[in-house]
Amino acid sequence: MFALLRSLIRYRGFVFSSIRNEFVARFARSRLGGLWMIIHPLAQVAIFALVLSSVLAAKLPGIDNKYVYALYLMSGILAWSLFAEVIGRCLTLFIEKGNLMKKISFPRITLPAIVVGSSLLNYVLLFLALLLVFAILGHRSSLAVVWLLPLTVVLLALSLGIGLVLGVLNVFVRDVGQVVPIVLQAWFWFTPIAYPVTIIPEQFKSLVVFNPMYSIVTAYHDVLVYGKAPEPQQLAIITALSVGLLLLGLFLFRRASAEMVDAL
Amino acid sequence: MTLLSVNNLGKAYRSYRSEWQRIARWFYLPVKPSAEHWVLKGISFTVERGEAVGIVGQNGAGKSTLLKMITGTLQPTQGQVQVGGRIAAILELGMGFNPELSGRQNVYHAGGLMGFSFQQIDKVIAEIEDFAEIGAYFDEPVRTYSSGMQVRVAFSVATAFRPDILIVDEALSVGDARFQHKCMQRIRRYQQEGMSLLLVSHAPDTIRMFCQKGIYIKDGTIEKMGDAASVMDYYQAAMVMGNAVDESAESSLIADEALHDNRDAKFVVVDKASGPVSVNITCEQGYLQMGSRMTVRITTQFASDWQDPHVGFGIRTKSGIVIYEANTYTLGGKLRPVKCGESLAVEFSFDCALYPDTYELMVGVADGGYDRGSFKIPLFFDQSMLVFEVLAGSVPGWSGMVDIRPEVSFS
Structure with missing residues (x-):
């Protein structure tokens, strides 16, 4: 594990330049450039808000901002977009970089590090845009926002753990790459992001706790919309789970990396 | 000092009845692979500081697999690679x-x-x-x-x-000629500074030029290893004669080896017979001199009937660089069909434009020419059938290899 860390530090220059290059390359020759990264999720929020707000507006208790649904939606999407991006990119990471891995000898751990870095960059930009929109909509953020720091770390660990496991499996069993987007889509709708948890039928409510993204998204709602600290017990459980998954992902990655090039 | 040492290296691709079994193995479950396919086995060699090693072999022989294991992109199934320095590989220029x-x-x-x-x-x-x-x-x-x-x-x-070991895989055949020369120069300079070179090429001449040691890989094992020139000879003979190179071909090369040692001896008019083929070089004066008219006469006795036999020859330097190579097919000629037991003599006459030195004569016989000088059935091939010497006569007004006889004018 320390060897992984050491090679990451030695290749930090490569990791940083890859993140920057990815960013530059994605928006080269487009007029709005990096703005697109914020426009996409914000447009999604706008569509949801337009379609669903009148249906759901009445069911969000405790906040007397008439744009409360938009606030609620944006907080959830902030968390979900990081989760989905890290998993989605890890999923095809080793297949896409297969040629590079076959031809050039460099520490493979830099590849997921680049994914984490560039997803984090998108996430921070989206967060800044969110703060701006919150201010425009007249919502005062409280100090509870600092909770986002540990929350982001936990969310990253969770996403990277799942992403690594799926990414490694996808090299050997390509069906994984087909199934995951479907599962992710279903997962999004089974997580209270576009709707409040209160509309979940009573008999299913006990099942919700088995969804790790439920705890995370709820924490994001607490911090960003309700301005209060997340529930400590929930946070502890999800932290333990995320660290466990991350360790599993790294273990699998290490065990598989010798055979990965053979299968690519 | 040994920079690179490859010890009993082997690579097998394992397949499992299901990929899930492979995954189960990572969790230390005892699962047996359903099949093992060895692409490389028992490879051992060393590379010293400043040494240049050339690797040849047909496509699929396992050269790339070997290189990938040396650079570290591929994990060996068996054996080890020990590297005592930084490796740089020019495998795929412009990757990434x-x-x-x-x-x-x-x-x-x-x-x-x-x-x-x-x-x-x-x-x-x-x-x-x-x-x-x-x-x-x-x-x-x-x-x-x-x-x-x-x-x-x-x-x-x-x-x-400057790396400690540079691995070059065919990549130098790209780019324009001038830049290629520049690359070669840089590689040579680094070599003089102590860099080791590992060169993989389909062109044996490149390896002759750069390398001291040669390795011929065939079907995943080292078929022959030794000094570059003799391994390249063996490889080329194997390529020309198809894959049916037997021990006799090797022994004929060993015989030539003995001939190499006699290079100081003066050949005036030379002749040599090897199996069904006999060759002699004649010229008007009775000795070969720069600028004199010389004739290479190749006589072949055929062991069966052939419809379209062709005879070829070539001249190469001591270090194996081919100066000239042609045959009756590429020169636009057509010999007659031959019957079993029949003999055919072919003469090539030309002005000897070579610089005073010793040269090797290459001789080949084949049947059924097609394309740009390929043959359906190779019958005989010898990389250095005999060695001949070109004498100076007068002091040459030029140096190099071949007299291109330029015309000089002033303005």
């Missing part, structure tokens, strides 16, 4: 270049991929720009480059820092 970024940015990126920090690249970026010689394009996006320009930049980065 991003088309939207400028040449300069890509240089930093590629350098990072090789494990160098920005500060280290800062120090050599001017030199890289200089060596690539692509002018203002260096700051343009790579997508606007021609493939030659990409190669220039890629080679410049790959060799910006």
Whole structure:
């Protein structure tokens, strides 16, 4: 594990330049450039808000901002977009970089590090845009926002753990790459992001706790919309789970990396 | 000092009844692979500091697999690779270049991929720009480059820092001739400074030029290893005679080896017979001199009927560089069909434009010419059938290998 860390530090220059290059390359020759990264999720929020707000507006208790649904939606999407991006990119990471891995000898751990870095960059930009929109909509953020720091770390660990496991499996069993987007889509709708948890039928409510993204998204709602600290017990459980998954992902990655090039 | 030592290296690709079994094995479950396919087995050799080693072999013989294990992209199934220095590999020039970024940015990126920090690249970026010689394009996006320009930049980065071992895989056959020469020069300079070279090529002449040691890989094992010239001879003989090179071909090469030692001896008019083929060189004076008319006469006795037999010859230097090679087919001739037991004599006459030195005569006989000098059935081939010497006569007014007889004019 320390060897992984050491090679990451030695290749930090490569990791940083890859993140920057990815960013530059994605928006080269487009007029709005990096703005697109914020426009996409914000447009999604706008569509949801337009379609669903009148249906759901009445069911969000405790906040007397008439744009409360938009606030609620944006907080959830902030968390979900990081989760989905890290998993989605890890999923095809080793297949896409297969040629590079076959031809050039460099520490493979830099590849997921680049994914984490560039997803984090998108996430921070989206967060800044969110703060701006919150201010425009007249919502005062409280100090509870600092909770986002540990929350982001936990969310990253969770996403990277799942992403690594799926990414490694996808090299050997390509069906994984087909199934995951479907599962992710279903997962999004089974997580209270576009709707409040209160509309979940009573008999299913006990099942919700088995969804790790439920705890995370709820924490994001607490911090960003309700301005209060997340529930400590929930946070502890999800932290333990995320660290466990991350360790599993790294273990699998290490065990598989010798055979990965053979299968690519 | 041994820089690279490869010890009993082997690579097997394992397949499982189901991929899930493979995954189960990572969790230390006892699962047996359903099949093992060995592509490389029992490879051992060493590379000393400053040594150049050439590797030849047909496609699929396992050369690339070997290189990948040496560079570390592929994990060996068996044996070890011990490396005592930094390896740089020019396997795929321009790998990892991003088309939207400028040449300069890509240089930093590629350098990072090789494990160098920005500060280290800062120090050599001017030199890289200089060596690539692509002018203002260096700051343009790579997508606007021609493939030659990409190669220039890629080679410049790959060799910006002198590695301890440089691995070159065919890559030098790209780019224009002038740049190729520049690359060769840089490689030679590094070699003099103590860099070791591992060269993989389909062109034995390149290996003869650069390498002291040769390795011929066939079907995943080392078929022959030794000094570059003799291994390349063996390889070429194997290629020409198909895969049916038996021990007798090897022994004929050993016989030639003995001939090499006699190079000091003066050959005036030489002749030699080897199995069904006999050769002699004659000229008007009775000895070979720069500028004299010489005739190579090749007589073959055929062991069966052939419809379209052809005879060829070539001249090469001591170090194995081919100066000239042609045969009755490429020269536009057609011999007559022959019957079993019949003999055929072919003469090639030309002015000897060679610089005074000793040369080797290559001789080949084959049937059924097609394309640009390929043959359906090779019958006989000898890399150095005999050695002959060209005498100076008068002091030559030129140096080099071949007299191109330039006309001089003033204005």
